[in-house]
Amino acid sequence: MDGTRDPTGCENISIVLRFVDENYVLKERLLTIATAVAGDAKTLTQTLIAEIRNVGLSTDKILSQVYDGASLMSGRHGGVQRLLQDELGREIPYVHRFNHQLHLVVVHAMSGERAIEDLFNICNVLYKFTRKPTVAAHYQGNTLKRLLEQRWTGHLATVQIILKSFQDIVELLRH
Numbered sequence: 001m002d003g004t005r006d007p008t009g010c011e012n013i014s015i016v017l018r019f020v021d022e023n024y025v026l027k028e029r030l031l032t033i034a035t036a037v038a039g040d041a042k043t044l045t046q047t048l049i050a051e052i053r054n055v056g057l058s059t060d061k062i063l064s065q066v067y068d069g070a071s072l073m074s075g076r077h078g079g080v081q082r083l084l085q086d087e088l089g090r091e092i093p094y095v096h097r098f099n100h101q102l103h104l105v106v107v108h109a110m111s112g113e114r115a116i117e118d119l120f121n122i123c124n125v126l127y128k129f130t131r132k133p134t135v136a137a138h139y140q141g142n143t144l145k146r147l148l149e150q151r152w153t154g155h156l157a158t159v160q161i162i163l164k165s166f167q168d169i170v171e172l173l174r175h
Helices: 041-054 080-088 098-111 114-131 152-164 166-174
Strands: 002-005 011-020 026-036 065-067 094-096
Touching (some): 011 041, 026 041
Parallel strands (some): 065 094
Antiparallel strands (some): 002 011
16 A cells, blocks of 8 residues: 545555465556545555455455555554554554665665765756746746655656756756
8 A cells, every 4th residue: 555645635545455366476456546535544544444345355365564664654553554453453464665665775875975966956946947937938848857755767757858858958048
């Protein structure tokens, strides 16, 4: 399960199931994208259980749970992982999502290098600058991507766009 707030403030959560099929092949499938009425651990836990049951699956089959390391999800006393165990009345091991751990390593490594930090600060300033209506009217290059610390693929996309649109950006800055 992972979530994000939409522009209206609703918490949208994706619920993904990982399972072994009858041929012992590991499968991963999106169960649903649900909207939770609130973004607290109790509401997310109740939404998770309800969505699993709504498709006719038994919560008795849950063998483990995988989330990011945010205390809302991983908290030992009040996180979703603990509340799910309390609600279902049994121990269900929690695993910190591997790709999130890898992301944290990348963020840590990049934040230690001043030149990289400066580069992405400039990228962020360019993004904000090109979004201004009076500037956007003159900019002829590809649309820059917003940089989000939790989404490093956006950093790559931004650098690629800046390289492709370098002359357009230079022309805009001259203008």
